Amino acid sequence: xxxxxxxxxxxxxxxxxxxxxxxxxxxxxxxxxxxxxxxxxxxxxxxxxxxxxxxxxxxxxxxxxxxxxxxxxxxxxxxxxxxxxxxxxxxxxxxxxxxxxxxxxxx
Amino acid sequence: xxxxxxxxxxxxxxxxxxxxxxxxxxxxxxxxxxxxxxxxxxxxxxxxxxxxxxxxxxxxxxxxxxxxxxxxxxxxxxxxxxxxxxxxxxxxxxxxxxxxxxxxxxxxxxxxxxxxxxxxxx
Numbered sequence: 001x002x003x004x005x006x007x008x009x010x011x012x013x014x015x016x017x018x019x020x021x022x023x024x025x026x027x028x029x030x031x032x033x034x035x036x037x038x039x040x041x042x043x044x045x046x047x048x049x050x051x052x053x054x055x056x057x058x059x060x061x062x063x064x065x066x067x068x069x070x071x072x073x074x075x076x077x078x079x080x081x082x083x084x085x086x087x088x089x090x091x092x093x094x095x096x097x098x099x100x101x102x103x104x105x106x107x
Numbered sequence: 108x109x110x111x112x113x114x115x116x117x118x119x120x121x122x123x124x125x126x127x128x129x130x131x132x133x134x135x136x137x138x139x140x141x142x143x144x145x146x147x148x149x150x151x152x153x154x155x156x157x158x159x160x161x162x163x164x165x166x167x168x169x170x171x172x173x174x175x176x177x178x179x180x181x182x183x184x185x186x187x188x189x190x191x192x193x194x195x196x197x198x199x200x201x202x203x204x205x206x207x208x209x210x211x212x213x214x215x216x217x218x219x220x221x222x223x224x225x226x227x228x229x
Contacts, residue, residue: 001171032214036152036216044204046217091215094168095168096142097154098154101151
């Protein structure tokens with residue numbers, strides 16, 4: 001199975017900050033990577049797929065990049081509603097595995 | 108409005124069985140793959156499996172942790188997908204989500220159900 005490792009596991013930031021979350025795959029996954037946002041008690045929400053394509057309705061402050069094994073999710077200017085947990089997921093090879101999550105909270 | 112409405116979560120004893128349902132409305136269903144994902148209390152997301160569409164013979168794939176115990180099925184006439192769970196273990200306790208795979212993709216989940224809690228305990 002492909003292991004997905006996110007870093008950091010948690011990060012504290014302030015409104016207006018720029019935040020970058022990293023996801024590393026244990027083997028190459030081309031661009032078969034998605035990013036999700038999850039708020040407590042809610043289902044995850046798709047933010048980005050194909051490593052860098054924004055899902056419709058997602059604010060432009062979110063962006064994704066990378067290919068192969070190393071990927072990043074960047075939030076350019078944090079808004080209060082962005083404090084949540086973020087997950088990456090690979091869909092290059094079965095089983096489709098998630099990273100362990102990165103919790104973004106308010107400093 | 109797009110909705111995936113889940114039902115079937117419950118308290119069940121170890122070794123027991125349960126069937127989860129997910130009804131899709133406001134969205135195209137039949138042509139899409141459908142996935143199941145779970146989240147143990149306080150933990151991350153875990154992909155369980157998927158069912159492809161009719162064009163791909165409704166074929167299924169599963170994570171190793173549930174293969175042979177869980178079965179995914181669908182009824183396109185009812186816009187529904189199901190997760191049949193047998194030989195349940197305490198470690199299967201989780202919130203279970205159904206989700207639709209984005210068109211033309213393999214595993215990007217663009218619409219999710221609200222989740223249903225399965226508790227396995229004696």
